[in-house]
Amino acid sequence: MDKDLGRLLYDYLLDAGMADGLAAYINLFVLLIVVLILVLLLDVLIWKILRGLSVRLARKSKNNFDNFLVTHRVPRYVAHVVPLTILLEFVPVAFEDFDYAEMIALKTIKILFVLLVLIIFRKFFQSVNGYLKTRPKFKDKPINSYVQVFMIFAWIVGILTIFAIVTGTTVWKFFTALGAASAVVLLIFKDSILGLVASIQVTINDMVRIGDWITFEKYGADGDVVEISLATVKVRNFDMTITTIPTYALISDSFKNWRSMQVSGGRRIKRSLIIRQKSIRFLTEEEVEKLKKIQLVEAYIGARNEQIKAYNQDNKINKELLVNGRNLTNFGVFRKYVTTYLEGHSAINKSMTLMVRQLQPTPQGIPLEIYAFSSDKRWENYEYVMADIFDHLLAALPYFSLELFELPVTKDFVPVEEDEPKS
Secondary structure (H helix, E strand, O other), rough: OHHHOOOOOHHHHHOOOHHHHHHHHHHHHHHHHHHHHHHHEEEHHHHHHHHHHHHHHHHOOOOOOHHHHHHHOOOHOOOOOHHHHHHHHHHHOOOOOOHEEEEEEEEHHHHHHHHHHHHHHHHHHHHHHHHHHHHOOOOOOOOOHHHHHHHHHHHHHHHHHHHHHOOOOHHHHHHHHHOOOOOHHHHHHHHHHHHHHHHHHHHOOOOOOOOOOOEEEOOOOOEEEEEEEEEEEEEEOOOOOOEEOOOOOHHOOEEEEEEHHHHHEEEEEEEEEEHHHOOOEEEEEEEEHHOOOOHHHHHHHHHHHHHHHHHHOOOOOOOOOOOOOOOOOOOHHHHHHHHHHHOOOOOOOOOOEHHHHHHHHEEEEEEEEEEEEEOOOOOOHHHHHHHHHHHHHHHHHHHHHOOOOOOOOHHHOOOOOOOOOOO
């Protein structure tokens, strides 16, 4: 800007006989008022132009990225750039007679310019983050972590630039001094650095995505991941509480991710019935005939019983005692009944593992484990299916003369009558 133009009022006041110092102050005051008004008008004008362009682009564009830019007011902050630049050029003209004030004004405007650039970067990347979350490909990716990492470096550079402006030195000197103080910096930003490394490893190894159901017993987390940031992972538990987990804990500690179950064909049912050992026995002929009335095992008992009789006859087995030769047991028939029942259950995925197995005996009894997969993986329906299966099996146990183990209660004990005292 022409300095002679900025001194027109000053020269006029001198010609009118005003003192030199007073004329300089009045000239400065008037120039500042005029320029500030022009800058504000220019700021509003540029904002209206950018807003009009944004609306036109929004109508023509096929994606909604520009909507996020407008939501985060990126065009509004960009509109401040030109007025600030003009203000920066105007300062030497207005403060020609005030060197110290000129230096203060220039540094203030430069600092404001640096802060404005940082704000524009932050708003722009918030818009990018919001837009990417609407894309299926990036919906479950921890974009927040990378935005936070970039902003950390941006703020470091910005703060160093501000220090350089205030002290009148170059930014490179601050970077040199920063190298000497790297140990302190590493200590201050330890969690951020660990979080950055963890975020990269989590993303590369695809360990956790937004929306995954994870169980992290150490932190009491059991629910869906709702946010992955640089320092923390937020989990919304099923009781609607929020658990915050350090990001680096995902690679340093063990946790359970249920994603593979959710994308598979079923959800596992693994539960045991503990059978009292004393209730397990060989079946007599009368009992075998009685169990043939149970339709699910009728064919099995008939075929198996014929095989056993043929074997015992061929080997001349003495069947006066049931323990001799081969025999059907109530436990074995019940195990076959459970297998057949599960194979015919409409809620069980038949293409996945289906097994009814006997586990190692325990002091309480012999566990009969049901290992199968529910076709419906939704929690409420899964629990309903599992309860429906075990309701039936618990009710079916007495038909096979089997008993379930449970701790005795007071009414199970029969009091012993004492002998009457002798007279």
